[in-house]
Amino acid sequence: MVKNRKSCEVPDATVHRLPLYLEKLKLLQAIGVEDVSSRQLAESLDIKASQLRHDFHYFGGFSRPGRPYQVEKLVPALEQIIGIAEPVPTAIIGAGHLGQALANYHNLDVQGFPVRGIFDTNPKLIGLEMRGQPVRDMDELETVIREEKIKIAILTVPSANAQAVADRLVEAGIIGIFNFAPTDLKVPEGVAVRNERLAVGIMSLSFKVKCILQSQEEDIAEV
């Protein structure tokens, strides 16, 4: 199966678009659309059709020349590629506001990431129910991860604890960490980390806002 190894040698940019394709396709599926051409799909996502076909090309053909894509086939194919053909048991570490928000984010389940464990150190939170899951003491972390075969953890603990918790997660067998703490985690080879920095997002937005305001001022000055 050389193809498997090769199918992982894909640009990050392409990987980030796969979820968008899947999302849109599920929407089409829900309203009963059967066929969709690369152009239709691309336009609805505001990208070029050639880029979409190029992306798909990394994974081999999803259709044949002359025939549009079949939604019914494409959805499971993408799910397979993304790795959510089977539900991926997920844990949330840190039941603060952000952790709660994510635990209650219904879409997580729907999109293939059922939450099988919520953990915190705060005695006031331990025992509370969130979406049918009790908040557990961190003592149980390793046990639950192993029993539930959890592979992905969402980390919403304070920065100061993030690295220590990450170490425990890796030790317990976690392979993917979705990190919301503004800290660069050091993890061994064979563990994937994705940092989600709210601050980066809002600041790059601020940069654009500043540019807009400046150009408006200049436009006025020029009149």
Place this chain on the structure above:
Amino acid sequence: MVKNRKSCEVPDATVHRLPLYLEKLKLLQAIGVEDVSSRQLAESLDIKASQLRHDFHYFGGFSRPGRPYQVEKLVPALEQIIGIAEPVPTAIIGAGHLGQALANYHNLDVQGFPVRGIFDTNPKLIGLEMRGQPVRDMDELETVIREEKIKIAILTVPSANAQAVADRLVEAGIIGIFNFAPTDLKVPEGVAVRNERLAVGIMSLSFKVKCILQSQEEDIAEV
């Protein structure tokens, strides 16, 4: 001031790194570091020094050849560039779990985005206090935005309402929208949108996890 207009013609990739530079520099500042070389700073962020210098080069020199960067000068310079030299009044639309999480996210204030208005339609939420701010009825949206001169809005409402709310925001004078709804917002020229899709994040993580698992299986098979 041609430089202003030019300073906005910067690759997105560079813009996204600016907040990281600033964050790290503030950390250094806090522990009393005065000088820092491009190599030191770059290594701590796990990027190449040449990239950092290249990024800075877009905005003109922050130092002179031979001399390292001075933290005390670099921090305000970056704040200026990002547009947070002055605090940027911000609103949160949607006081659900995610909205609450962000409202309580202390760093928002610290990093230059004081929350000056929290809005929701749910009568049960209206009136509640979050970080010293009452949750207001959406009726007050336009008034508060204008009075507080709010320019940036964080959108955490359900997908179905996102576009309608965005329209109101733009009408009221909002220039930047930080959108957490999985919807592509249509906004007029002169309004910046940044989409933050949690689903995309966790799915691209899942892709990498799947690749790791596959390569592990293959390694075992090869032995």
Place this chain on the structure above:
DNA sequence: GTAGAGTTGTCAAAACCATAACAGAATGCG
């Protein structure tokens, strides 16, 4: 004062990604 180590700003090369172009295939219609 001079050599050497270390630094930035700048430009050139390499790697990467997005777009365009096109061959080959299917479909629909007269």
Place this chain on the structure above:
DNA sequence: CGCATTCTGTTATGGTTTTGACAACTCTAC
């Protein structure tokens, strides 16, 4: 059937971003 249209898969082109390389400059040590 034959033609026009539409479509994918694939390759080539063009552009952007990252990385490497180096001149010019500063400081320290001796």
